Amino acid sequence: MTVQADLVPRIISMTNQVGGSGKSTSAVNLGAQLADFGYTVLVVDADDQCDASVALGYEYPDDLPDQKTIYHCLTEKETKLSEAIVPALCGPHGEEGTKVIDNLFLVLGSGEMENAEQHLTTTMGRELWLKNLLEPVKGDFDVVLIDCPGSLGLVVIGAILASDEVIACIKPGYKELRGLTRIEQKIEMVKDTFGANGAHADLSGVLLVDVPTHRSQGAVWDDGKKMAQETYGDLVLPAVRRSTKIPESYAHQKVLLYFDRAGEATSDYLAVAKGMGFKRLTKR
Numbered sequence: 001m002t003v004q005a006d007l008v009p010r011i012i013s014m015t016n017q018v019g020g021s022g023k024s025t026s027a028v029n030l031g032a033q034l035a036d037f038g039y040t041v042l043v044v045d046a047d048d049q050c051d052a053s054v055a056l057g058y059e060y061p062d063d064l065p066d067q068k069t070i071y072h073c074l075t076e077k078e079t080k081l082s083e084a085i086v087p088a089l090c091g092p093h094g095e096e097g098t099k100v101i102d103n104l105f106l107v108l109g110s111g112e113m114e115n116a117e118q119h120l121t122t123t124m125g126r127e128l129w130l131k132n133l134l135e136p137v138k139g140d141f142d143v144v145l146i147d148c149p150g151s152l153g154l155v156v157i158g159a160i161l162a163s164d165e166v167i168a169c170i171k172p173g174y175k176e177l178r179g180l181t182r183i184e185q186k187i188e189m190v191k192d193t194f195g196a197n198g199a200h201a202d203l204s205g206v207l208l209v210d211v212p213t214h215r216s217q218g219a220v221w222d223d224g225k226k227m228a229q230e231t232y233g234d235l236v237l238p239a240v241r242r243s244t245k246i247p248e249s250y251a252h253q254k255v256l257l258y259f260d261r262a263g264e265a266t267s268d269y270l271a272v273a274k275g276m277g278f279k280r281l282t283k284r
């Protein structure tokens with residue numbers, strides 16, 4: 001795992017071309033862990049499923065009055081990304097007892113992002129959409145985590161182009177690992193084509209997340225881990241075990257750190273954060 005400690009902020013895309021591979025779970029829980037370490041963190045919800053927004057307290061981001069979302073920023077020239085940034089919450093927005101999570105911010109997602117690919121197709125300089133939006137705000141953050149949709153379309157190309165690092169979140173398994181080569185090809189393509197525009201991200205980490213599948217757990221998980229290590233060596237980050245606390249914490253709209261502070265999955269994301277070279281900041 002390459003540590004780019006000198007880069008401020010570190011802009012990191014959480015990718016995989018399929019859904020259900022742990023991207024959103026990892027973006028929000030890693031983000032919360034880094035915020036707890038003392039970094040100022042921005043989670044960008046670029047997926048029309050809006051799972052990162054839901055997990056950080058905003059169940060219906062499109063319904064908030066007078067509030068911009070990432071879709072407005074994408075489609076309206078005059079709307080700045082800063083207008084779509086809200087504090088991350090522990091608990092549902094508007095409910096009694098819900099608290100703001102210190103140091104953690106969110107670019108609100110939008111269900112309308114399902115139209116993003118179509119919009120981008122007819123936009124000049126489309127691949128640069130997220131890089132351009134991030135430019136004026138990135139200096140305010142130490143870490144930006146982009147939660148990508150489960151595709152490799154223009155939204156994701158824009159995310160990779162805007163990033164310093166790309167993490168592939170995958171379920172352990174032969175088929176899933178094979179799918180990783182498609183992400184690697186996309187990353188290379190972005191670098192080759194847009195190097196002059198600043199594209200420089202490499203695959204910097206492979207994060208195995210044991211999301212529930214119909215297949216049996218134990219043997220598949222062990223084989224998958226071994227295969228990943230053989231192929232990707234040091235890029236393989238500490239794995240995230242299967243835990244019922246993950247869907248439960250999502251349902252309560254509370255990140256693991258506050259939902260189950262001493263739990264296994266919480267400690268797994270702590271290990272991931274450390275594996276990426278982050279540590280608790282003592283002074284600023």
Ligand SMILES: Nc1ncnc2c1ncn2[C@@H]1O[C@H](COP(=O)(O)OP(=O)(O)O)[C@@H](O)[C@H]1O
Pocket residue numbers: 016018019020021022023024025026051150169209210211212240241242243244246247250265
């Ligand atoms: N380690 C885990 N253990 C159990 N369930 C998990 C785990 N990681 C993710 N999940 C669940 O699996 C589903 C897919 O995860 P998610 O992070 O939304 O994937 P993606 O963003 O790649 O589509 C969600 O319902 C989530 O709560």
Ligand SMILES: [Mg+2]
Pocket residue numbers: 020023024025047049051052147148149
């Ligand atoms: Mg997701």
